[in-house]
Amino acid sequence: MDLTLKVWRQADRKSKGNFETYQIKDISPDSSFLEMLDELNEQLIREGIEPVAFDHDCREGICGMCSLFINGRAHGPGHETTTCQLHMRKFKDGDTIVIEPWRAGAFPVIKDLVVDRGAFDKILQAGGFISVNTGNAQDANAIPIKKFQSDEAMDAAACIGCGACVATCKNSSAMLFVASKVSHLALLPQGKVEAVRRAKAMVAKMDELGFGSCTNTGACEVECPKGITLTHIARLNREFLSANLKP
Secondary structure (H helix, E strand, O other): OOEEEEEEEOOOOOOOOEEEEEEEOOOOOOOEHHHHHHHHHHHHHHOOOOOOOOOOOOOOOOOOOOOEEEOOEEOOOOOOOOHHHOEHHHOOOOOEEEEEEOOOOOOOEEEOOEEOOHHHHHHHHHHOOOOOOOOOOOOOOOOOOOHHHHHHHHHHHOOOOOOHHHHHOOOOEOHHHHHHHHHHHHOOHHHOOOHHHHHHHHHHHHHHOOOEOOOOOOHHHHHOOOOOOOHHHHHHHHHHHHHHHOO
16 A cells, blocks of 8 residues: 555644655555554654654553544544554555644643643542552452443443543543543442542542533544443533532
């Protein structure tokens, strides 16, 4: 496959960025999108051009690092897939592919396609944990939990914190991310002790960091690579309202 790539280049967060156009040839349709970017960087190095900076780690769809906007979609044209799981067979020979970083005020660009998602870490530090000393690991059935609750908690816990929900949302809202972190703890007995403080603290930190409000367009659910649903946002709203009714 021969492709035209329009890649966002930005030296640092203070510099003004712009798109640069590159031609790349003989790409295998079986290559992953990140492998294609590897080949592009090898080509740029041979030509004496600085390679494109982009995030990646596990390349197995579980780390959430590969935060790219591809042809106007978070993680590209695949459904419930991360950028590293996207293969070049989703594109056609001769295609032009536009590659950008996440576009959100709370995710400033560090360089090229790399953004600072430290805001998510700050939200988690505000309350996305339990501080109960449980000692050694308990036996499997020591705390009985209904099957549907444990399944739903695991669905919420599948969130990898990639930020696709924020990048896709017209308001740059982090509600789906926060909801997944609140929801999976709210469904389990271990999360009940700090439930009131957790919901208030995480929502307050989200607002403080400049994320927008949720207007329920559902774009976040559509683009989430792990299929996190709006049901969890509904639970976050209930947890938050309930927390504010308590002293």
